[in-house]
Ligand SMILES: Nc1ncnc2c1ncn2[C@@H]1O[C@H](COP(=O)(O)OP(=O)(O)OP(=O)(O)O)[C@@H](O)[C@H]1O
Ligand SMILES: Nc1ncnc2c1ncn2[C@@H]1O[C@H](COP(=O)(O)OP(=O)(O)OP(=O)(O)O)[C@@H](O)[C@H]1O
Ligand SMILES: [Mg+2]
């Protein structure tokens with residue numbers, strides 16, 4: 001089965017979207033055929049790739065039964081995107097009232113050939129939308145910032161994922177991505193060390209450093225490699241993509 | 252009616268919790284009798300004030316009818332806290348299925364005398380919990396980081412709040428707090444200017460600068476004034492508290 005990775009963390013602003021867009025683009029540059037999925041009503045992955053979410057039905061249309069996956073997917077040349085939109089908020093409300101155990105996203109993803117990997121951006125909330133994603137995902141990437149509150153959230157998240165993985169065959173944690181890391185900050189070094197101690201083997205060796213180019217790129221609708229190919233952000237995500245490929249057994 | 256301010260933004264990691272704890276502590280230092288409310292299942296405001304959320308029923312107990320407000324509130328000396336806890340997640344699920352229009356938090360807050368202001372920390376999600384908060388709040392503070400994706404979220408949030416305020420007497424926007432601001436970064440200066448243009452009069456003159464002390468303080472369970480009284484973070488929040496007091500008509 002091809003890898004379907006959810007960028008997941010209920011802690012806000014840790015870099016789920018930044019990792020989703022730049023891992024998707026970076027893997028595409030390494031030759032992978034990538035499908036990026038925007039599962040957030042904020043539609044920030046969609047905006048980061050230069051599309052206007054308000055014009056697109058996307059994932060909401062698929063989950064609501066209006067569109068097939070093939071109809072909803074946008075071909076962006078370097079990769080394909082299943083867009084997010086504000087309509088996903090209503091979808092989530094409907095899913096909350098519906099029967100548990102629906103695998104709508106999982107079944108839809110089965111219908112698309114010619115894809116080597118799926119990268120799914122999630123909202124900062126473990127609700128019905130994220131549960132659809134978890135039912136479809138083979139693995140989870142956990143971006144986090146190297147600070148105390150993110151560490152608090154990580155503990156709860158890893159416990160929750162372990163339960164899901166154990167009892168109902170949920171996705172494995174493929175890795176933890178330390179984002180906005182600054183080696184000069186003692187707090188960052190300490191949190192990085194705590195992650196190594198408490199969750200050994202999860203953190204990628206590559207940490208993504210703080211780099212303003214990563215915050216500027218979305219305003220141009222570009223991934224970091226297009227926007228600032230010689231930036232620290234581009235270098236870090238290139239290294240992270242290579243490390244991820246090794247972990248997926250396809251270096 | 253005393254001010255009840257929700258620190259609200261569905262964009263994650265913009266500083267809702269950081270603003271909640273330091274505005275609460277800062278106003279307390281100016282002589283206000285403060286009730287801080289942690290409406291987030293992550294319970295980060297609670298942790299930032301040095302309490303272990305797992306030991307406390309708090310807001311979840313009040314919303315579920317197990318506790319009165321007086322029983323649930325913790326007296327921390329400088330201020331009072333209605334704690335958050337993971338139990339709030341189950342509460343939110345229950346509220347989602349319940350009839351619309353419940354004002355449980357609003358009624359509970361009415362029962363506590365001796366309070367000059369209520370500061371409410373919200374999760375990064377506009378769901379049933381946040382709607383309880385909005386039904387109880389007189390005003391909204393919107394922390395945001397000065398970047399493109401936060402600006403995207405702000406536009407949607409301001410529109411949503413304007414609808415609520417217009418049609419159903421929802422809370423007014425008291426102000427937008429620019430957080431993690433760095434005057435050296437062109438992106439930050441541009442976003443600050445965009446906020447001024449599109450939402451004139453909303454942004455506080457005081458921007459909270461990036462300051463590692465603000466990220467370290469929660470790990471010691473202390474507000475910034477206790478943890479690092481001479482830091483940029485303490486100086487900025489002191490100025491912000493004074494500006495907020497003026498906006499509330501009580502300088
Ligand atoms: N390494 C970095 N260096 C500089 N800026 C960054 C970095 N990573 C993320 N950012 C910026 O920080 C903000 C938050 O990141 P992002 O939106 O990717 O987090 P998120 O986890 O997807 O947030 P949410 O919980 O709201 O979905 C964005 O404006 C982004 O551009
Ligand atoms: N001005 C600042 N300088 C340095 N660090 C900051 C600043 N503001 C917030 N932080 C840190 O950034 C992280 C995110 O901030 P915070 O948790 O307050 O945001 P939030 O909006 O409450 O997040 P969530 O959406 O998850 O509730 C925290 O680790 C916090 O300590
Ligand atoms: Mg995001």
Ligand SMILES: [Mg+2]
Pocket residue numbers: 267268269291295373374
């Ligand atoms: Mg918070």
